[in-house]
Each structure stands twice: as C-alpha cells, then as structure tokens.
Amino acid sequence: MNESRVVGQVRIVGAGLLGASIGLRLRAAGVDVIVDDSSPSNLNLAIDYGAGRAARDTDDPALIVVAVPPDVTAAVVATELTAYPDALVTDVASVKVAPLAELRAAGADTLRYIGSHPLAGRERGGAISARADLFIGRPWVVTPHDDIPTAQISIIEDLVLDLGAVPVIMSAEQHDSSVALVSHVPQVVSTLLAKQLLRSTEAAISLAGQGLRDTTRIASSDPELWVQILGANSADVVPILRDFRDDLDGLLTALAAPAVPGARRAVAEVLADGNAGVARIPGKHGQDRRFSQIVVMVDDRAGELARLLTEIGGIGVNMEDLRLEHSPGAQVGLAEISVLPEVEDRLIADLEAGGWKIAGAWR
Template sequence: MRTAAVIGTGLIGTSAALALTSRGVTVHLSDSDPDAARTAAALGAGVAEPAEGPVDLAIIAVPPAHVAATIAEAQRSGLAHGYIDVAGVKGGPRRDLQALGADLSQYIGTHPMSGRERSGPLAATADLFEGRPWVLTPTPEAETEVLNLALELVALCRAVPVVMDADAHDRAVALVSHTPQLLSSMVAARLEHAEETAVRLCGQGIRDVTRIAASEPGMWLDILSANPGPVADVLAGVAEDLGETVQALRALQSADEDKRREGVAGIEDVLRRGNAGRVRVPGKHGAAPAAYEMVAVLIGDQPGELARVFADAGAAGVNIEDVRIEHSTGQQAGIVQIMVEPKAAPVLTAALREKGWSMRQ
C-alpha cells in the first residue's frame, strides 16, 4: 500500500491515518468538518487535500448510518481501488450498500476493537490498535486484492485480524461492547443526584464500573441506533437476571426462613455465574486469564513514586503482569496493586519491604 484516503477524521480515522503515515503511506484526509481534517493533518496524519488519482485504499470512518452513502459516493468518484469502513456495526451498512447498488466486490466491512473515552482527532494515537483485534467481515463478492489491502492495513496498524460474519459480529459486540456501555451509564446515572456524602465514599469498584460512562453520548447514539436488536436481546437477559435478583434481595428481608434461604440461593447463583463468565474473559496478550497474586504498595502522590516502585520491582527480577492504582479519597496517597506470578509475590514483597516501601494486605 502506497496511498490511502481517510474519510472521517475522528479518533479511529485519525489514529489509522497516523499509523499509516508513520509507515510511509501517503494519506489524504477529508471530513464533513474541514477543521477536523486540518487538525488531523497538523498532527501528522496526512494531507487535507484530495488525491490526484485513485488511491489504493479508502478508509471510511463515519457513523454507521452514513457508511453506505459515503462509500457509494466515493465509488462513483473513483476514489480508490478498495474500500473499507471501520464502523462498530457491520450488518446494517452492508445491507444498505446492497440496496444502493454499490459494488461489493470492492468493499470489506471492518471493525477495529479499540477506542478511548475521548473522541476527535486530538484524542488519536498511532498505536491505538496495537495488539487489538481488528474484525474483517468480507462478503463472498469481495475481491482478493481488496482483502489483501485490508489485511495490510491491519498489519500496518499492528492489530490482530479476526474474520467473522457481519451479523455474528453485531451480536458479539452487542454482548461485549454495546451492552456494557449502557450498563456503565445506568450505574453512573445513579450518582447524578446522589447525596454528596455517598459520592465521597466512591472507591475503585465504582470507578471501574463507570469508567466508560464518560464516553461521548452522540457517538454511542449512532452506534446503538445501528444495532438496536442484538443489544435489546442481551439487555432482556440482563433484565431477567435483575428481576430475579431483586426478588432474591427482597426475600432476604423476610421473616420466613424458607424465603430467606431462597433469597440466599438466588444471590449465590448470580454471583457464581458471574464468576464463571469472568473467567472466560481473555487475559494478557489474549491468552486464557492467569491467576496472578496481588502485591499492594502504599505510595505518596509525588512525581517519580510509580517509577521508583517499578524500578525496584525490576531490580528484584520480577516481571509486572498488570497494575492498578486505588486512590484514597481526599488523601495524598494511593495503593498500587501490582499483579505478578504467584511464585514471584513473596520475592517482590520482601524486596519492596527492604527498599522501605509500606506494604498493604
């Protein structure tokens, strides 16, 4: 690939453009908002000027509802030899393209499974897709040349290609992406009018659950409007669990011992099913989740503290598998939770204590 065009210079489009330009591809940028395209160009994502002739690949990074019309127009103008989109929904745009009579032999639907809470070109990074799955949903009509271009794009962005059926993809993202976004927003919405004394008690658990609730509502309206059925199907199952859990909790308030036992069984069931589902979430590098030991260290809120504890772990010969920070509300301190292989935990604990770190259980 020598040339590409990116239509839509938001987070995903600009990030793809940055990755391509960093690897020597000439990228032409356009957006319905010319200022966004100029901003992306100023960041080094390409040039905000049209190509003089057909480019190798056009990357359509617009909301799902606009994908088909944008590709059809680009095909009529002869913009590129191949076309892909990066929308979060795949079945609808493909059917819209068919209805418009677009050339499906030049098109492959794709979806990079990566993003951030922030949107727009200023949030873009060239490494956004590194190590992340990038779904491709080729139709039987798709030409091999276009598939190769799509695979080359994925490789240049250092992502991991995953081939799926378009409708299967939409059901999958409804489960693992779209429904979690709504649930996170619903939990966060409970905080909007909560008493200040309650909000001040927020800990790491509520931060984890509500992190993605900070996402841009307009972007998610576009995505959910394009995939309402599969999301509603997943939410219906969640609603059933919620109803049963509410009943179980009410039963725990009963004076009847049998009802209380039923309540305990209901709560235990949903918690155990949650354990079983959580185990299936892929761990480091996409492998099966590993059982790590946590080493908790109290650190002050000063520059260099994290670097120092990481350096001490490295000096002890311990590889850090994962890390989390639990902030102490209203305090100039926090707890760093360092995840390591079980056999490394006592080694790290002893080494950090020797260096004067305050350890926590």
C-alpha cells in the same frame, strides 16, 4: 516501527479519534496518508497533529478507510467507491450488518468493500485524543462477504497488522451479535449505573472508590454516537438486555426477602456466575489465562509511581496490567499490578526488600 505492509497511498475519511489514530500510526511507518473530513476545522486539526496531509487532485489511493459515524458510513463508503474505482474500501463502524445491507440496496460495488471494526477507543473523541498506539494488542474484526477475493482480505489484514492490532475474521452477523454482548450492553449498563449518581448526595459520592470508577468509566462516552450504535444494533442488544433484566429481577426478589429459604443461595449463585463469567475474559494480547494481582502502596509524591514501575522493570518482571486507585485527599495511592503467577512471590519479596509496602496479593 517496522516498514509498512500496506502498499500505496491510504486515504482516511473522517478525522476523529479512530481516523486520526490510524493516520498517526501509518505515517510513522512511512505511508503516504491522505486525510479528509466534512468539517474543515476537524481536518486541519488532524493534519496539525500529524495524522496525514490534505487531499490533492492527483491522489490515487490503493486503500480507503472510512471512519465516520454509523448513520452515514454506508453513504460515505458508496461515495468513495465511486470516486476511486481502483481502491479497496473498508470502514471502522461498530456495526457491520446495516452498512453492508445499505450498500447492496444502493447497488454499490461491494466486491471492493470489506467492513472492519477495531475493538479500541477512548472516552474522549476527536483528533486531539488520537494516539498512534491506540490499537496495539486490540482485536480488529474483519468481515468478508460474498465472494471477496482472498487477496482483498489480505490487504485489510495487512492494515490491521501495521496498526499493531490482532485481525479476527467474522461474518457481519457474528460481529454484530458479539459486540452487542462485549461492548454495546456494557455501555448501557454503565450508563444506567452512572445515572443513579444524579440522585445521590455529595457526601455519598465523596466515598466513591475504584469499583465505581471502573464500572462507570465508559458512561462518559458521546451520547449522540451511542444513540446511533444502539439503534443500528438493537436487534442484538435487546435480547441481551432482556436476559439482564430477568437476572436483575431474580436478584431483586431474593434481596427483598433475604430470610426466605433459598434467597441467600440465589444471591450466591448470581455472584458465582459472575466470577465464572469474568474468568472467561481473555487477558493481555488475548491470552486465556489468569494473572496474579499485587497491590502496592504508593506515596502521593511526584515521581513515586514512575520509581515503582522502574523498579519492577529492573527486577525483570513483565507487568501484564496496571490499575491505579487514589481517593481525593489521601496521602497514598494503590497500584494494582497484574503479573504471571510464577513471578508473584519473587516480585513481592524484591519490592518489600526495596522498601515498598504490599497492601495485598491474590490470584
């Protein structure tokens, strides 16, 4: 990793997944990282994993990153602003309007505070799940406010770039309305779908394929954290859920009487709108382009997937994304490889020449 853009000590408050991942990445760049946490066991675990060192009385951090749950973010930021009067403070909470409002109400020095939020994470939390590459290529929203000096904003942008993320400047209001759509509502929808599995039989669940796994993956996220997030951003989440409910009601009406004139068209239009919506999702590193998907059959033997990926690299094709599907008991798995459309035919030909079976391909 290149030398860090961030200058001076960095203090991280909160030794969970995000805080520890930030620490791991910065330490790899040679930054003096201080880690603190209200839980001694969490703190010691993060230090053992290499996320940073314990605090000392002589510490003088230039930058403080608060990585604590949303309901205590403002209080911790205020404490850090008071304890370190020369430091710039940011936080990584997934809501931005509420903490800023709380800090203003408390009379905190908000000219030394800039909120931010990485659009990255994992279903499992804690330092044990931390990864130095967690933020690579992911958007990281920075939310300046009032008359924050440009130099202060640049410090947060340097932090984001050091972590391999892509800085995106938004107001706190823009951020909260945006993440309501792309993060918070998907969590609710995924959770409600997963809840239906509680009413199902073991026989039905045994048929689950990648579609169900994809749509319910985030339903395993921490309920306590999401109660806080959804409560803090309810003003932006509720209108989207109402629109979702209206669309669902329309689909229910059409499916309840599919022979009625216009019902099939109504269903088709919902599905087509879904296609159009998916097409708007940026690809790798935020690129607004579509990729070709090639599905390769992989025998369920040790080392086969690694061999496939090595051969793709040897062919000289850059893999944009990878998705795996493997049903319990199956002797083969399916590897869905996303590549640029212009290399699709060459990759298929070279893989087939190498003995791999192609199960399908589409754009």
